[in-house]
Amino acid sequence: MRAVVFDEYGDQSVLKVKDVPDPTPGAGEVLVLVEASGVNFMDVYQRTGTYQVQLPFTLGSEGAGTVLHLGDGVAGLSPGDRVAWTGVPGSHAQQAVVPADRLVPVPEGISTEQAAAAILQGLTAHYLTHDSYAVRAGDTVLVHAAAGGVGRLLTRIVTHLGGRVVATAGTDEKRDIARADGAVRAVAYADALDAVRDVSDGAAAVYDGVGKDTFDTSLEALRPRGTLVLFGAASGKVPPFDPLRLMKGSYSLTRPTLGHFIAARHELLERAETLFGWVADGVVEVAVTGRYPLDGVQDAYAALEGRRTTGKLLIIP
Numbered sequence: 553m554r555a556v557v558f559d560e561y562g563d564q565s566v567l568k569v570k571d572v573p574d575p576t577p578g579a580g581e582v583l584v585l586v587e588a589s590g591v592n593f594m595d596v597y598q599r600t601g602t603y604q605v606q607l608p609f610t611l612g613s614e615g616a617g618t619v620l621h622l623g624d625g626v627a628g629l630s631p632g633d634r635v636a637w638t639g640v641p642g643s644h645a646q647q648a649v650v651p652a653d654r655l656v657p658v659p660e661g662i663s664t665e666q667a668a669a670a671i672l673q674g675l676t677a678h679y680l681t682h683d684s685y686a687v688r689a690g691d692t693v694l695v696h697a698a699a700g701g702v703g704r705l706l707t708r709i710v711t712h713l714g715g716r717v718v719a720t721a722g723t724d725e726k727r728d729i730a731r732a733d734g735a736v737r738a739v740a741y742a743d744a745l746d747a748v749r750d751v752s753d754g755a756a757a758v759y760d761g762v763g764k765d766t767f768d769t770s771l772e773a774l775r776p777r778g779t780l781v782l783f784g785a786a787s788g789k790v791p792p793f794d795p796l797r798l799m800k801g802s803y804s805l806t807r808p809t810l811g812h813f814i815a816a817r818h819e820l821l822e823r824a825e826t827l828f829g830w831v832a833d834g835v836v837e838v839a840v841t842g843r844y845p846l847d848g849v850q851d852a853y854a855a856l857e858g859r860r861t862t863g864k865l866l867i868i869p
């Protein structure tokens with residue numbers, strides 16, 4: 553089969569499409585035909601060595617497809633079942649081996665492509681809005697990079713929960729998308745504080761996946777006892793930070809990651825059920841804005857990292 557592999561850290565040019573042996577599922581594992589695989593910043597951190605991985609490494613950490621073959625001891629699944637997964641390396645490939653307890657059934661009414669596009673970023677948006685900070689009706693919430701993959705889902709979900717989103721995004725076109733998703737204000741990053749203060753006494757929460765470039769603004773934007781949810785570093789890592797800065801407003805700061813919020817199988821399934829329900833009901837829109845073959849993988853990541861994307865990019869192996 554063909555797969556996207558890298559054997560050294562670097563820019564997009566280290567990504568190679570190679571012929572590799574077909575994988576075999578071991579006990580408790582399932583072989584899946586990958587129909588679509590999501591393009592995510594997590595893959596960028598792995599490729600650049602920000603997150604260290606075992607080299608050579610097959611890229612791709614989410615996908616959806618059809619069950620081909622069950623390893624020993626797997627019950628409750630059959631060849632032909634449609635499934636999705638996240639947090640499993642090796643997804644930018646024609647086939648992937650996935651632990652059975654990491655697979656989520658794709659319900660009727662959701663396409664396999666929608667499931668691949670929604671699962672990582674959608675589960676992320678779910679735990680961010682329900683656990684990292686539980687949004688309440690009337691809250692003003694600042695969402696950075698609101699036209700991005702996670703950002704669009706956050707704007708929709710916060711609005712659905714009765715919160716008011718002040719959105720930041722890099723271009724007029726992206727700000728229009730944020731408004732269409734429900735943001736009460738959509739502004740350039742430099743105008744974020746003014747916009748928050750215009751509509752509130754400060755943000756109850758800030759969802760910040762941009763990191764280095766936005767961190768100071770995010771803290772400034774909070775109301776007393778507000779929560780800064782720093783969940784990514786699209787612009788780079790936030791430098792070392794003095795906790796005393798939180799005293800200014802008795803702020804809370806959390807730096808969560810999806811794995812801890814879907815570690816228990818029941819939690820993975822419950823969140824996925826809610827997410828897929830939202831997709832089916834149109835609460836969240838799965839906005840696939842680019843589809844690339846395996847051979848287009850360098851272009852896909854160049855677009856994501858070059859801030860040229862909105863919504864979700866997929867690799868179609």
Ligand code: NDP
Pocket residue numbers: 591592593594672673676697698699700701702703720721722723726761762765783784785786787788808809810811856857858859860861862863
């Ligand atoms: P996006 O689609 O949001 O793309 C990133 C966006 O960040 C860009 O489009 C751009 O929007 C903005 N941005 C601002 N500065 C930069 C910069 N210097 N370089 C690149 N982009 C920049 O990506 P994702 O939705 O895939 O991920 C968003 C964030 O969520 C990432 O930080 C990712 O790591 C994080 N994440 C965290 C998870 C967790 O559990 N902690 C899980 C999933 C994702 P604009 O042009 O509008 O500024």
